Amino acid sequence: MRWTRAAATAATLSIMLAGCGAGPSDRPVVAVERPGSGGGQTTEPAAEQPPAAEVPETDLAWRDCTDTTLSSLDFGAAPEGLVLECADFSTPIDTAGNVLGTFRAGALRARLPQTPVDVAPLVLTSGSDRSSTSTLAGLAVGPSTTLLAAQPIVAVDRRGIGASQPIDCIPAQLRAVMTDLGQTGVGSDDQVGAVAGFSQDATIACRDFLQPYEGTFDTPHAADDIEQLRKQWQVDKINLLGTGNGATVALSYARRYGDHLARLVLDAPEPVGADATTRAEARLTGAEAALTAFAQRCAATGCALGDDPRAAVTALMNKASAGELGTISAADLSTALLGFLSSPRGDQTSRVTALADVLAAADRGDRGPLEAAVKRAAAAINSDGEFVNRCTDSQQPPTADQARELVRTWGDKYPVFGRTTAIGLMVCSAWPVSTPAPLPTEFELPVLVFAGAADPVVGGAAPSVTGALGAAGARHATMTWQGWGHPVTAHSECAQQAVNDYLTGAELPADGGACPA
Template identity: 85%
Template sequence: MRWTRAAVTAATLSIMLAGCGAGPSDRPAVAVERPGAGGGQTEAPTTPEPATADVPQTELAWADCTATTLESLELGPGPAGLVLECADFATPIDTAGTVLGTFRAGALRARLPQTPPDAAPLVLTSGADRSSASTLAGLAVGPDSALLAAQPVVAVDRRGIGASQPIDCIPAQLRSVLHDLGQTGVGGDDQVEAVAGYSQDATIACRDFLQPYEGTFDAPHAADDIEQLRKQWQVDKINLIGTGNGAKVALSYARRYGDHLARLVLDSPEPVGADATTMAEAAVTGAEAALTAFAQRCRAAGCALGDDPRAAVTALMGEAAAGELGTITAADLSTALIGFLSSPRGDQASRVNTLADILAAAERGDRGPLAALVTRETAAIDSDGEFVNRCTDSRLPPTQDKARELAETWAGKYPVFGRVAALELMVCSAWPVSTAPPLPTDLDLPVLVFAGVADPVVGGAGGSVTGALGTAGARHATMTWQGWGHPVVAHSGCAQQAVTDYLADAELPADGGACPA
């Protein structure tokens, strides 16, 4: 069955006509002493102090949502005294004025009892990888607290994701077969063609539903939403961290509003300017490396997957691909595994046995725990808003013939995640081709970059970002984390301390430093 138009009503996504927030405060420029006139002795110009982020002058209407957030994300209890607060704010659909009205953006603020009340917040965006709020909540319940102890962190969800105004444009049955990559809904055996067809149906449905503002879900518009938050706070400078896909949003903010940045952190940034195939292979390489790290720890702990946990997982993926795990497809198993391996909750190591027990139970025929894990991880990354944002960001997907070739090649090269990753390249294949958002060209700001050696979301992509930063004239330093997971700051106390120090004095660590696993 094909869907050619979205069976939805315009009431689902209302256009609000609320006005914009107040503008930023004006701050004087830093004075530089000039040499005196005449032939007398002169003094060297003073070096201006690095700019600092400001404490909000006008706050959002925050409401405590600690319990509901942790419960909905199934994160378990947080550290003593953790406070999570939710709010939203109106942001123009298009700052250029081509589309009138506003969109509701969701935000989450996290702080601890020791967080200074007068500290400027760090703004976080994880883009379309998962909601920024869930990334922040995962970081907040982790074992490391240096970042939150030094300042509050405020996550801004991208349009249609998380707590932001939702998008409901894909019919439920289409959403299901698109997620399963056609494994449960194909009459023949050509999954590539099937997924490409479902992509066309979903694309038509969503673009019909969103018009006339279907083109406002890219990284520059997400940067505009962060700028609107700055205006609502009535501050001149903010600190910003972009993780994964959110680094693209952060770089767009740096290009459009660089004068309002005090500090910029790029954590596990996705490749800059890369096509869909390059990005997918980087991610699948990272996922396989993360699985290897998991398997090593699993074996060392004497986990339920036996002497060769990686072989056990590979065999389980083969069963899922062959339809031998009941309703659990290969795409489902991939989602569950990557969801665990990339969880922003920073205690994966202590939960290795939990995942091993779930997978071992599925091997024995008890698939209930695995099905529950699939449901949870799918909900975290599979909303209609994420489809729209990811496809808007996607560039140059391969042809169907190339995807078929990759499915065969990657199945051998990346035995657990390769075939699914190749099929996923077709999910956005019908979305109109987009151009990469322009990068900063003149960035007078030190930038801190983190890269993980086993990142299941972006792989090792820091190099392309640092090249772009160098072109823009920005000083930068990269630190590599030796562990597995995404993003780095959620898992590494060393990285959190590096960010805290950098936010305090704008001094970068030595380039090429490393944080232990």
């Protein structure tokens, strides 16, 4: 069932609001990195190994969806033996009982012929960055099978995203101009002001559409949905992997249901305790670094972008900004580039020449392949559900005047992605600012953290997260992957092996270790 306006009106009649009472304060913890707080300087295990996760007693009703999933994501044919299975489960709209009713949550399970059937699955969430099911599918079609061969992986989509019950609240025309960031067809030279206006219209449309459960799309409610899966499985402990924004969901799960965690992996976590501008600039630095790495690889292979691929991409972005790429705007080109650089597919380095061919063709006037790439990338990250979830999680957006200043400063400092990123800060500007999701205050489980050297989704954000873990008393170890892309575990064989070792014995590697590109 898709949540259309008519369906929502009918569904609302069956949802009742319960009374709200004053409760204890749940203020977020502010944490900073503490020297030596990692506690993972050796490979020695903790004195007492934490209990392991368990095999589900009552599983979901899985159905094969290998071909349909990979086809819908344009990921090509399935590697030999890969099995992807889809399932649904019901989760309460609000576990506190303030809103009654249920949502349909979507899940995807991946396994190989050699994957054991008698081991606990690893639960994966990528939050609102993209659907968790597409993140898992990208990992599964990659060249490394180390993680998937050791245990099945089950991805759970956030509400309204991917395989979960969709949200249909933004009119199609408004959705199109929001995706384009007001850069074509709106007749306004003030793109910041135009996008702020679109944000107002979309916010009103979606919050009216979602009443009375418009406040149930934050990370704590996403954590509740994972807890519902644990209950469905009838197990006491689960293993959880959170990537990007999904790491914030995982931290929320750790705070609310930490006693039910056997192992916790945070892969390229987004910053915690940061406002929207700080998070956006972190993404910018990661995106520019990833583009540089792409350009180096491109030049080394003699790709179609010539001797200086980065300069060629910058020139193409200047053309798009000047309206010289036809219907392809600067926002469209940025979407296509970031869609490639941040794809969870583990074979990105082998596909560099293919993207170079698409960009070179567009520069010559053959824009069809680039238009198709824009469409694919936008479909992966720009659903109404992603708008609602991201805006619910967004913290302290800048004013329009501040964003206009950032258009100038970031445009100079980050020549490819800076200008569109600054304008994009207005997408959630009208959404009511919510309280940051509280972080764990006491957490004893060892935590494995990965960071990417050139991550276009979160940038270099791990220190704020490890600081929070240290403040909560958790032992942790961070490993840095020297490659480009997101998340680390989808691209790095070394990282997958580290995860397997940690899941088996709860042993952390040496803090500050690295995985080669």
